[in-house]
Amino acid sequence: MRPLRLCPYHRTLFVTQDERHQVCSRCWTGVPHKAARRLVLPPDVAQYLRDRGQLVDDVPPHLATCPAELGEQPVQITYPGDRAQLRIPRDLDGTVQQVVLQAAHREPGSILFWYLDDRYLGASQDHHVRPASIPEGWHALQVVDGSGRWDQVRFHVAARQ
Numbered sequence: 001m002r003p004l005r006l007c008p009y010h011r012t013l014f015v016t017q018d019e020r021h022q023v024c025s026r027c028w029t030g031v032p033h034k035a036a037r038r039l040v041l042p043p044d045v046a047q048y049l050r051d052r053g054q055l056v057d058d059v060p061p062h063l064a065t066c067p068a069e070l071g072e073q074p075v076q077i078t079y080p081g082d083r084a085q086l087r088i089p090r091d092l093d094g095t096v097q098q099v100v101l102q103a104a105h106r107e108p109g110s111i112l113f114w115y116l117d118d119r120y121l122g123a124s125q126d127h128h129v130r131p132a133s134i135p136e137g138w139h140a141l142q143v144v145d146g147s148g149r150w151d152q153v154r155f156h157v158a159a160r161q
Helices: 043-051
Strands: 010-016 033-039 075-079 084-088 099-105 111-116 119-125 129-132 137-145 150-159
Touching (some): 043 075, 043 099, 075 137, 099 111, 099 137, 119 129
Parallel strands (some): 084 150
Antiparallel strands (some): 099 129, 111 137, 137 150
16 A cells, blocks of 8 residues: 655744744744744635635744844735736726736735836735736736735736727
8 A cells, every 4th residue: 555645734843932933943043942843824725714714723823033034025916927917808888997916915904006107006904916908918906914924926818899
């Protein structure tokens, strides 16, 4: 019998004794720490479950004094995808509809700052959805959290005639 594969989402993390922060080999010197098994979901899955009232085992943020934060990015743009081709329909009166931009963050309560083509669109907290009127052509969407972690996608918009 072949051995079962390990779950890719259950990971051993090193955390401070109070389990409020993660530590790594670059920042745990002098900090009392221990190993802890945690369910580490991708940001979009964690956001989806939180939006539907499911309890998600929150991964503690990395220690702020660490010289290099390691691990996966907690910020993820979920719509539009990278290199997406969007066709935006018109309303009955002829106006072009807005695009609903979506992102996810692994840490609940985080604030995301939205930029479209280096122009600030606004901020969102908890539910990261942002409607925007976007002209035709190629665009770059960037989302940044309060710690400077970010995600970026490029996409093309075409309006229906």
